[in-house]
């Protein structure tokens with residue numbers, strides 16, 4: 001949230017995340033008996049990606065929008081990096097919080113470059129610096145500036161539009177990002193790819209991110225921590241994905257985890273963690289090293305292959321199941337230790 | 340004298356009248372656009388207020404133009420002022436209504452995204468909502484223009500400017516020399532102006548609508 005000192009925005013060593021604290025946060029919409037969000041306390045560490053997961057209508061969006069004050073809290077307080085959010089000018093505040101929504105919300109009458117440049121322009125960056133930043137961000141989200149900068153949103157695919165949505169949110173290098181079901185409207189394949197790219201990006205950028213989804217699998221894959229929410233945004237459990245899978249706090253959380261906890265745990269590890277044999281034949285089905293064990297298993301079953309290529313190395317089904325059992329054993333040990 | 344001869348011999352007079360006709364229509368539509376878009380912007384998200392605004396401007400349209408202009412004479416006198424005030428009134432409905440409809444048609448996600456990244460409410464209106472609603476608003480402005488090109492002819496009744504003077508003059512003297520020619524030349528002029536205005540709006544629409552909305 002620091003005031004922009006203009007110099008090194010165009011390189012990738014940007015602003016990393018800041019801590020977010022919610023204290024006694026409550027929202028009561030006018031004319032409704034029950035509050036939509038009731039007395040939420042949450043501490044998000046700097047640089048962590050926290051996923052809010054819970055059924056539709058449980059108050060995820062309301063909780064998130066109070067952080068950038070698109071919705072004004074009825075009571076409670078919000079601090080970012082120790083500063084009182086409710087004491088700031090809302091427009092100024094929002095220019096330092098990246099915001100991505102499911103509908104993407106790119107402006108169709110502006111070019112891609114104009115869309116991404118909006119916040120830097122609001123912050124009165126010099127023209128040249130805005131242009132450099134736009135180029136940099138397009139590269140960062142895997143699009144070619146020479147091809148895409150002058151196009152209009154309707155000329156891009158859904159996946160490309162959502163990448164631009166992320167680039168626009170990152171434009172002024174905010175320490176904090178809010179993302180409301182950002183990949184919810186894309187098809188399953190695009191969605192997996194966007195998740196992978198986004199994880200890679202976040203490893204580099206280390207923003208503090210609040211990410212809303214109703215998809216528990218997505219929460220496991222993306223979250224450093226998951227807040228499982230029940231009605232009125234009450235936090236049923238706030239922990240790492242591994243701990244939530246291994247030790248659901250109550251019946252409600254267990255119902256999210258479901259009967260296939262082992263299978264879900266596959267999403268906690270990537271195939272990149274397994275050492276494969278070099279020299280994969282070109283015709284072997286392949287996945288990226290960032291693919292989860294679950295996605296790798298999916299490809300194996302779908303293609304009827306007991307081997308898979310990861311970055312040119314061969315990973316076998318035996319290695320994959322060994323990795324699962326090893327991970328499972330560790331989780332179970334923690335479970336026993338925790339009880 | 341044939342109509343062609345009439346037009347040739349009175350070309351200066353006719354073109355002067357046509358020019359004044361264009362001026363009074365353009366001035367009236369310009370003022371109506373500022374007021375009408377303003378009213379639309381202020382009321383589009385308050386259904387009661389926008390209902391009142393649309394109701395009032397459509398009520399205005401039902402007042403016969405002769406009666407209205409007659410009423411204005413004692414208040415505003417003869418000439419341009421009465422004419423412009425009346426024409427602005429008659430232009431309001433399509434502009435107000437299309438502004439309200441156009442702004443309501445803008446996807447709520449656009450406004451939310453704009454506010455969410457830190458644009459002010461006025462900034463979102465000027466840079467997002469109005470540009471996106473513009474094609475609809477411009478259609479309203481065009482309809483208003485077409486409507487008042489005809490009504491402007493009646494302004495000759497209050498000694499207003501324009502081709503109406505030819506028509507009224509001709510009709511008053513029907514039977515005498517060149518009376519029919521005067522009425523016909525005035526009427527033809529109004530039709531030609533209407534076509535030219537429409538052409539003008541085609542060009543304007545092309546120039547003022549973002550390419551991003553056309554792809």
Ligand SMILES: Nc1ncnc2c1ncn2[C@@H]1O[C@H](COP(=O)(O)OP(=O)(O)O)[C@@H](O)[C@H]1O
Nearest residue numbers: 029032036054055056057058059060061062063
């Ligand atoms: N603007 C609003 N006015 C009144 N009630 C609302 C408004 N927005 C959301 N709600 C209600 O608040 C509750 C939580 O909504 P929301 O935060 O959107 O949930 P989620 O994002 O988890 O689906 C719901 O019951 C919803 O109907």
Ligand SMILES: [Mg+2]
Nearest residue numbers: 060061062180
């Ligand atoms: Mg929601």
